[in-house]
Amino acid sequence: MKKDLHFTRTNGQIDDVVDQLMALAGPVCCSEIVREIILTALKAGIEQADEGDLKLMNSTLKEMRFTSKIFGPYRNIKKVTVFGSARTASHEPVYQMAQLLGRRLAEAGYMVITGGGPGIMQAINEGAGPEKSFAVNIRLPFEQKLNPVVIGNPRSIMYKYFFNRKVAFLKESDAVALFPGGFGTLDEAMETLTLIQTGKHNPVPLVLIDEPGGTYWANMLHFFHEELMKTGYISKSDFHLFERVDSIDAVVRSIDRFYHRYHSLRYVGSQLVLRLTSALAQVHVDDLRERFHDILTPGGRIFLSAPLPDESDEPDIAGLPRLVVDFSRKDFGKLRQLIDAVNAY
Numbered sequence: 001m002k003k004d005l006h007f008t009r010t011n012g013q014i015d016d017v018v019d020q021l022m023a024l025a026g027p028v029c030c031s032e033i034v035r036e037i038i039l040t041a042l043k044a045g046i047e048q049a050d051e052g053d054l055k056l057m058n059s060t061l062k063e064m065r066f067t068s069k070i071f072g073p074y075r076n077i078k079k080v081t082v083f084g085s086a087r088t089a090s091h092e093p094v095y096q097m098a099q100l101l102g103r104r105l106a107e108a109g110y111m112v113i114t115g116g117g118p119g120i121m122q123a124i125n126e127g128a129g130p131e132k133s134f135a136v137n138i139r140l141p142f143e144q145k146l147n148p149v150v151i152g153n154p155r156s157i158m159y160k161y162f163f164n165r166k167v168a169f170l171k172e173s174d175a176v177a178l179f180p181g182g183f184g185t186l187d188e189a190m191e192t193l194t195l196i197q198t199g200k201h202n203p204v205p206l207v208l209i210d211e212p213g214g215t216y217w218a219n220m221l222h223f224f225h226e227e228l229m230k231t232g233y234i235s236k237s238d239f240h241l242f243e244r245v246d247s248i249d250a251v252v253r254s255i256d257r258f259y260h261r262y263h264s265l266r267y268v269g270s271q272l273v274l275r276l277t278s279a280l281a282q283v284h285v286d287d288l289r290e291r292f293h294d295i296l297t298p299g300g301r302i303f304l305s306a307p308l309p310d311e312s313d314e315p316d317i318a319g320l321p322r323l324v325v326d327f328s329r330k331d332f333g334k335l336r337q338l339i340d341a342v343n344a345y
Contacts, residue, residue: 084120102127
């Protein structure tokens with residue numbers, strides 16, 4: 001007879017055994033979460049009759065666990081994910097631009113995340129060097145082999161599933177840069193845009209890179225204007241979610257500018273807390289309240305604050321000044337404009 005398991009502590013002896021197992025394994029971080037993971041596995045084994053489903057769950061959890069292990073020691077270093085074609089040849093100008101971007105990002109203190117393959121990915125890794133590179137590769141029947149820079153690199157990960165790889169690309173990045181590419185690059189561009197536009201990913205610099213005189217992203221932006229915005233599929237403010245540039249200086253400048261004063265954000269209840277590296281003057285806060293009143297909840301405010309009580313689990317940034325925004329969560333393009341304004345004062 002199948003046992004009906006619950007995440008509440010109503011499982012009797014099974015709860016006791018799970019607790020004993022965790023105690024036997026040694027100190028376990030976030031023990032209640034780990035307990036639920038164990039129960040989830042047990043529930044899946046009880047409920048699922050399809051071995052393929054269980055294999056998918058198992059591989060997914062193992063891949064995400066390994067991702068966290070590899071990236072964990074580098075969480076205090078900002079990283080830039082770079083997408084682009086695997087088919088770009090080394091003699092092409094855009095390849096050389098990618099090499100230069102990798103080098104300039106490394107010099108500026110960033111690490112880079114690529115797919116670890118050939119083309120634009122290899123160029124970025126060459127420019128940044130192996131010590132500043134992460135590679136999140138995917139098993140494919142063709143094309144996607146590890147490039148020479150990241151072979152043997154301890155910061156290389158091979159994925160079975162695209163969706164896990166995509167999570168790593170975005171979860172671990174502080175900025176995203178996109179060179180021209182094929183279906184995969186467009187997929188990555190649209191997914192990143194969608195996640196930022198809907199608030200499922202925090203705002204980050206999203207930079208579309210054309211070579212000087214290039215039309216790849218310029219044509220895409222024309223399509224956005226003429227086919228998407230004019231028909232109401234997207235809003236005018238969505239164009240603030242990204243920036244198109246045609247020089248490497250502009251890429252680095254865009255990323256640096258985003259983190260000029262803005263540090264990070266966190267939602268605490270219904271409030272959005274912007275953590276800043278330097279304080280704003282009250283006159284600037286008043287200006288923000290006037291300029292961005294339309295994205296506030298009814299009667300909402302924008303005000304300076306010390307860390308909120310719920311932020312006590314982040315002691316490393318307790319000293320940063322806060323800007324609390326009663327954000328309606330309806331226009332993330334306008335939120336990006338607010339962050340840009342905070343950085344501009």
